[in-house]
Amino acid sequence: MGHDAPLFYEDPVELVRGDGVWLEAADGTRYLDLYNNVPCVGHANPRVAAAIAEQAATLNVHSRYLHANVVDYTERLVGLHHDGIESVILACSGSEATEMALTMARSLTGKKGVICTDATYHGNTSLVSKLTGLPVGTDRDGVRSISTPQMYRPLANGLTEAELCQRYLDQLAATIAQFEADGLGFAGIMLCSILANEGLPTAPGGWFTEATEMVRDAGGFVIADEVQAGFARSGNWWGYDTSGFTPDIVCMGKPMGNGLPVSGMAASHDMITSFRGKQRYFNTFAASPLQAAAGMAVIDEITDRDLVASVASVGAALKTSLLALQASQARMGDVRGHGLFIGIDWVVPGTNEPDVDGAAAMVEALKARCMLLGKAGQHGNVLKIRPPLVFQQDHAD
Amino acid sequence: MGHDAPLFYEDPVELVRGDGVWLEAADGTRYLDLYNNVPCVGHANPRVAAAIAEQAATLNVHSRYLHANVVDYTERLVGLHHDGIESVILACSGSEATEMALTMARSLTGKKGVICTDATYHGNTSLVSKLTGLPVGTDRDGVRSISTPQMYRPLANGLTEAELCQRYLDQLAATIAQFEADGLGFAGIMLCSILANEGLPTAPGGWFTEATEMVRDAGGFVIADEVQAGFARSGNWWGYDTSGFTPDIVCMGKPMGNGLPVSGMAASHDMITSFRGKQRYFNTFAASPLQAAAGMAVIDEITDRDLVASVASVGAALKTSLLALQASQARMGDVRGHGLFIGIDWVVPGTNEPDVDGAAAMVEALKARCMLLGKAGQHGNVLKIRPPLVFQQDHAD
Incomplete structure (x- = not known):
């Protein structure tokens, strides 16, 4: 892995096995996993593991031969989206999906300008990493950012919510x-x-x-990065349902294969066909029977166990508990999020000033209490609670 | 997969299962696989399938926790290389490995110029695809090409081999x-x-x-793309052993996991550490216990079945047979390659003019005889014979 490979925790955790929402370390400690979104239907999910095992023992080849399961999987996958999403190109990593999406948006419009927020991360390739940590007002090879729209640390104080919204929209309009x-x-x-x-x-x-309406009116494509937001995480199948918009292009990744590398970029038939006409794209390991087997098992689990509804209700109850706790804990500046992706904005009491060290200390303290979570956000001070989707009320208790 | 997804053959093959060097189609036809390098230790290899099954049922998480098998695998992997290759960063696709290698070379030298051949392909990302089909004399954002060094269609006629070599070297020197x-x-x-x-x-x-000595003397890094060449394919562990050079950076991919997405970029400790210091790189699905399990099983199979020696001897015998056939088949302009990667340059008889249609017809004709292979090369007229490494003499017969 190389020296200096980034690890979590001052004293990193060595894991040996997992089961549902539990992770077991080499020293025997059992941790409640409040962090991992990739093993969405649970660590070592039996149905996914069995599907992978069976397919690996049967056939796994690239996508230049036909395979019925791959066709079935891609059709089922796009069927989970709004009607305008009709076709998908599979890849291995989320970065490959976002890379394709940006390339397609530029290729089909013939234009270069891409907008993102000023506190985002969409992947690690040379192209996609241009969107990482890009301050407002700078240009990075045709990529420019807008201020992250937010109520808690707004662009300007003293405005009504509608006025604040307009301020953010004005900035977007000006950037376009x-x-x-x-x-x-x-x-x-x-x-x-x-x-x-x-x-x-x-x-x-x-x-x-x-x-997103403004973007489309200006002739641009709306690309939803669902790599983290998708697959029931927010209490709906897709984050765009939760946030209330309709993307032209969707990127998917992390939870798709419960840990097996699978990602995808989806759009309308016309867009995908036109993109394929302009751009050679082949991905050796993608659209394979193995990806299809794992991906189908994940969708089966989410559907059969009704995890969309479960995430919505368990997540809502968890958020309610945390909001109650906030009343007596002044460092919990803001409790927010959707479904089983909840953020706690850790602050200096009495202010909205980010307390990064305090958040880091909380992550370590919770580890000592056998709970794994992480921190994120524009300032690195937001505790993120993002357990496998199979997290239940009794785990929360 | 999207409309217009590229498929092989006028009437594409629908596959249902594989076993060693055999692939079975939905219509019951059993094909001898002379094409697929990814399932290097055989389709549905039992040891690899069992390793994947066991790990998927136990644990599969990202690399920010420690996992003993991941450490063991990466150490074993770099141990297969020359002494200067000490550390590896794992990824999912070959393109991610070549992308990292180019980024690292530029980052550590602080220079931009990258050289490739004029008939290559190193991957599909925005950065790496700049190396695809780049004519000599053009600049693509700091990437420039040299003529592909070759005896069969040389840069100039009437030269001795040593003179021709010097001509290619002069072009490289001028490009630098x-x-x-x-x-x-x-x-x-x-x-x-x-x-x-x-x-x-x-x-x-x-x-x-x-x-490669000239490159190093000029302060540049030598990056070996072993995505196709590596893992015993050429009759040595690495293509650079076969071709006789010592790379500073190595990219690996396709055969690493026998079809499970695994790739890697390796170099010295110092280089990898320095790169990590300059560049955030995290890959969700990479350096996972699942990748390590599959990767380790592949190395075990190659080692225990002595496939390096097998590939060398079976490949040499196959090449000898093809050279004998060439005497009576004027369309076989040149028979070349290493180990179990043999190319037949299909030409208009009596010339070295590429016969692309003839090569395509041969691919279809061999399919009708239940053999799968492909074509490649600068002109698209080279039949490529590249079966799984477990291909044996009786399969050749």
Whole structure:
């Protein structure tokens, strides 16, 4: 893995096995996993493990031969989306999906300008990493950012929610206009549907709907990054359902294969066909029978165990408990999020000033109490609670 | 998979299962697989399938916790390389590995100029695809190409092999010098160690050794793309052993997990540590226990079944048979390659003019005789014979 490979915790955890929402360390400690979104239907999920085992023992080849399960899987996958999402190109990592989405948006519009928020992360490739930590007002090879829309640390104080929303929308409009003025043109916006890396801020009401309409009116594509937001995480199948907008392009990843590398980029038939016509794209390991087997088992589990509803109710109850706790804990500046993705904005009491060290100490303290979680957000001070979707009320208790 | 997903054959093959070097179609036809390098230790290899099954049923998480098998696997993997390769960063796809390698070469040298051949393919990301089909004399954002070194269709006629080698080396020297003259500086060269996508041309003797020494003397890194060349394919563990050079950076992919997505980029400890210090890199699905389990089983199979020696001897015998056949088949312009990666340059009889349609017809004709192979090369006319490594003499017969 290389020296200096990034590890969690001052004293890293060595894991040996997992089961549902539990992780067992080499020293025998059993941790409640409040962190991992990839093993969405539970660590070592038996149905997914069996599907992988059977397919690995039968056949696993690339996608230039036909395989019935791959066709079935891709059809089922796009069927989970709104009607405009009709076709998907599978890949292995989320970065490959976001890379394809940006490339497609630029290719189909013939324009270069891409907008993201100023506190995001959409992947690790040379192209996609241009969107990482990009301050407002700077241009990175045709990528520019807007301020992350949020109620808790707003762009300006003293405004009504509607006025604040308009302020954020005005900034978006100006950014689009500047792309046109600079001759780059506007290709689209890429947004995590629930602003996960931004720290799950609550955007002013209506922002997602109005911002995405503005993008489309300007001829740009709306790209929803559902790598973290998707697959029931927010209490709906997709984060865009929760946030109230309709994307043209969707990127999926992390939970798709419960840990087996699978990702995908989906859009309308016309868009995908046109993209394929312009751009050679082949991915050796993608659209394989193994990916299809794992992916189908994940969808089966989410569906058969009714995890969308479960996430919504368990998540709502958890958030209610945390909001109650907030009343007596002044460091919990803001409790927010959707479904089983909840953020606690850890602050200096009496202010909304981020307390990064305090959040880090909480992560370590909870580890000592056998609970694994992490921190994220624009300032790195947001405790993120994001357990496998099979997390239940008794785990919360 | 999207409409217009690229498929092989006029009437694509629908596969249902595999076993060793055999693939079975939905219509019951059993094909001898002369094409697939990814399932290197055989389709549905029992040891790999069992390792994947066991690990999927036990634990599969990302690399920010420790896992003993991941450490063991990465140590074993780098131990298969020359002494200067000490540390590896795992990823999912070959493109992610080559992307990291280029980024690292540029980051550590602080220079931009990258050289590749004019008939190569190293991956599908925005950065790496700049190396695809790049004509000599053009600049693509700091990437420039040299003519593919080859004896069969040489850069100039009437030269001795040594003179031809020098001509190719002179072109490389001029390309490096031009990068310096243009103020871009020189970061390194990326080469498939056996020039696979170029059509496996035989380079003039000494070219690899002298070219890579020239690169290093000029301060650039030598990046070996072993995604196709590695893991015993050429009759040695690594293509660079076969071609006779010592890379600073190695990219690995396709066969690593026998079809499970695994790839890696390896170099010295110092280089990897320095790269990690400069660049955030995290890959959700990579360096996972599942990758380690599959990867370790593949190495075990290659080692325990002595596939390096087997590939060398079976491949040599196959090549000898094909060379004998060439005497009576004027369309077989050149038979070349290493180990179980053999190319047949299909030509208009009496010339070295590529016969692309003839090669395509041969691929279809061999399918009708229940053999799957493909074509590749600079002109798309090279039949490539590249079966799983477990291919034996009786399969060849």
